[in-house]
Amino acid sequence: ERSNLAGVRHILLVLSGKGGVGKSTISTELALSLRHSGKKVGILDADLCGPSIPRMFRVQDSDVHQCDGGWVPVFVDPDKSISLMSIGFLLEKPDDAVVWRGPKKNALIKQFVADVAWGDLDFLIVDTPPGTSDEHISTVEALRPYKPLGAILVTTPQAVAVGDVRRELTFCKKTGLRVLGIVENMSGFVCPHCSECTNIFSKG
Amino acid sequence: QVALLDIDICGPSIPKMMGLEGEQVHQSGSGWSPVYVEENLGVMSVGFLLSSPDDAVIWRGPKKNGLIKQFLRDVDWGEIDYLIVDTPPGTSDEHLSIVQYLSATHIDGAVIITTPQEVSLQDVRKEINFCHKVKLPIIGVVENMSGFICPKCKNESQIFPPTTGGAEKMCQNLNVSLLGKVPLDPQIGKSCDKGQSFLSEAPESPATSSYRSIIQRIQEYCDQHHFQEEKII
Numbered sequence: 001e002r003s004n005l006a007g008v009r010h011i012l013l014v015l016s017g018k019g020g021v022g023k024s025t026i027s028t029e030l031a032l033s034l035r036h037s038g039k040k041v042g043i044l045d046a047d048l049c050g051p052s053i054p055r056m057f058r059v060q061d062s063d064v065h066q067c068d069g070g071w072v073p074v075f076v077d078p079d080k081s082i083s084l085m086s087i088g089f090l091l092e093k094p095d096d097a098v099v100w101r102g103p104k105k106n107a108l109i110k111q112f113v114a115d116v117a118w119g120d121l122d123f124l125i126v127d128t129p130p131g132t133s134d135e136h137i138s139t140v141e142a143l144r145p146y147k148p149l150g151a152i153l154v155t156t157p158q159a160v161a162v163g164d165v166r167r168e169l170t171f172c173k174k175t176g177l178r179v180l181g182i183v184e185n186m187s188g189f190v191c192p193h194c195s196e197c198t199n200i201f202s203k204g
Numbered sequence: 205q206v207a208l209l210d211i212d213i214c215g216p217s218i219p220k221m222m223g224l225e226g227e228q229v230h231q232s233g234s235g236w237s238p239v240y241v242e243e244n245l246g247v248m249s250v251g252f253l254l255s256s257p258d259d260a261v262i263w264r265g266p267k268k269n270g271l272i273k274q275f276l277r278d279v280d281w282g283e284i285d286y287l288i289v290d291t292p293p294g295t296s297d298e299h300l301s302i303v304q305y306l307s308a309t310h311i312d313g314a315v316i317i318t319t320p321q322e323v324s325l326q327d328v329r330k331e332i333n334f335c336h337k338v339k340l341p342i343i344g345v346v347e348n349m350s351g352f353i354c355p356k357c358k359n360e361s362q363i364f365p366p367t368t369g370g371a372e373k374m375c376q377n378l379n380v381s382l383l384g385k386v387p388l389d390p391q392i393g394k395s396c397d398k399g400q401s402f403l404s405e406a407p408e409s410p411a412t413s414s415y416r417s418i419i420q421r422i423q424e425y426c427d428q429h430h431f432q433e434e435k436i437i
Binding site: 056095097100102134137160192193 | 213215221258259262263264266268293295296299300319323327331334337354355356357361388393394396397
């Protein structure tokens with residue numbers, strides 16, 4: 001039986017040690033850029049407590065349907081060039097909190113990796129919550145047989161964020177995940193009134 | 205007398221922010237000693253247990269819960285007026301465990317932090333629901349990164365625009381207190397990175413007034429609460 005990931009050419013993980021640095025935003029922009037260059041992209045939202053991806057594509061009210069191969073991902077447009085899977089689609093109400101301990105989170109992540117009928121994709125982007133815990137360990141373990149291309153790490157300039165990202169780099173090293181590179185987000189703000197650039201979240 | 209407990213096991217930021225990076229925890233007969241910033245401010249974090257700042261704590265839930273239990277049971281805090289617990293984002297093991305382990309004692313409540321944009325509020329509504337679920341009182345919500353004043357032209361920009369009414373609207377809808385809004389001041393990030401007190405470094409900043417007003421409201425809530433408790437007793 002053909003695996004649901006058999007038609008996926010490249011798998012990318014978006015990681016950060018730190019919360020609030022813009023992982024989901026970068027995952028979204030990455031998907032949109034890839035679509036712009038003619039690629040078919042899927043996003044797997046592995047942030048079970050704070051799933052941001054559905055709203056970023058304005059499909060937060062969509063439902064997920066089942067097919068023979070498993071779950072049908074949610075398409076964001078009639079072209080079907082970007083498809084999504086997120087726990088956000090499985091909640092009865094958008095404000096429902098997912099108050100789960102590790103084992104339950106791990107089980108859903110395994111399902112998300114194995115049971116979503118992605119079809120043929122050029123890229124599958126996996127958006128993660130901050131940290132180096134259950135979701136991350138389970139995601140890397142579940143994806144290992146499919147040989148992910150690597151991870152993109154997101155940080156903001158200040159040392160407190162970079163500190164967490166250095167830990168995330170250690171995580172990648174320990175789990176054998178190749179690091180494709182680091183994105184420094186929120187890198188300076190250009191005032192729309194006078195064009196002065198301020199480093200709101202420090203520099204360096 | 206204040207104790208700051210950092211239960212963000214994967215991303216412990218408190219040591220650096222308090223200027224305590226590189227400090228180690230000492231054991232004695234009475235347990236683990238917190239690391240003191242000042243005589244009346246003690247800190248505990250997994251950060252003090254790591255040998256290098258690059259060390260990753262790659263633990264699943266149960267192991268994280270074990271350490272949180274130890275932090276509460278084995279740290280010799282002494283007599284304290286306030287125990288502040290910093291948590292990681294989410295509604296998972298750390299959050300469930302800290303509420304569970306502290307259930308025998310009395311938690312005054314939770315202060316919930318958000319930024320103004322809907323993507324943030326979306327998650328914060330879940331956090332508010334979490335508090336209701338575990339019967340954790342909510343002291344109020346703080347809207348952080350609420351506007352930025354350009355140092356050159358002094359015009360205000362909304363870097364994280366409150367497209368759905370920000371924390372103010374959310375608090376009205378959910379009947380929760382808005383404790384205050386803190387504007388973005390580049391000095392805040394710098395002070396945290398250097399491990400210095402922003403309130404001391406930038407006493408004239410609008411962010412400092414916001415922080416002070418929020419802290420006062422939290423203290424008033426706690427004082428009121430104890431007064432009501434004593435009345436009942």
